[in-house]
Amino acid sequence: MKISTKGRYGLTIMIELAKKHGEGPTSLKSIAQTHDLSEHYLEQLIAPLRNAGLVRSIRGAYGGYVLAKDPSAITSGDIIRVLEGPISPVEGIEDEEPAKRALWIRIRDAVKDVLDTTTLEDLANYNEDDNIESYMYYI
Secondary structure (H helix, E strand, O other), X not given: OOOOHHHHHHHHHHHXXXXXXXXXXXXXXXXXXHHOOOHHHHHHHHHHHHHOOOEEEEOOXXXXXXXXXXXXXXXXXXXXXXXXXXXXXXXXXXXXOHHHHHHHHHHHHHHHHHHHHOEHHHHHOOOHHHHHHHHOOOO
């Protein structure tokens, strides 16, 4: 499965809203400018996220968007499923021979596990320096 720009930019929106959670609404314009993205494209992505109950819109001069739930209650899997559809490495798994079907199911389940256990809070608070030790090798 390949995550398209819909999923990637949707995660960008949601991570930015999570970083500003509790501080009031954030405009899509500010997110677009910060990440050098098309504001028009972000407007297209926010609608399904709002319809899924993940974000709320606030009208007015100082309006924008806020998370509808706490960042710890929204997973990256919630966002990807709304914007990309079901998580599956290949279509027609049921038509595959048993050995290949088992492989595709294991891959699907591993991806689902990562997406469903990674919350917006995790992504918003991610600090590369915190994880550098896990990639250091000493001789």
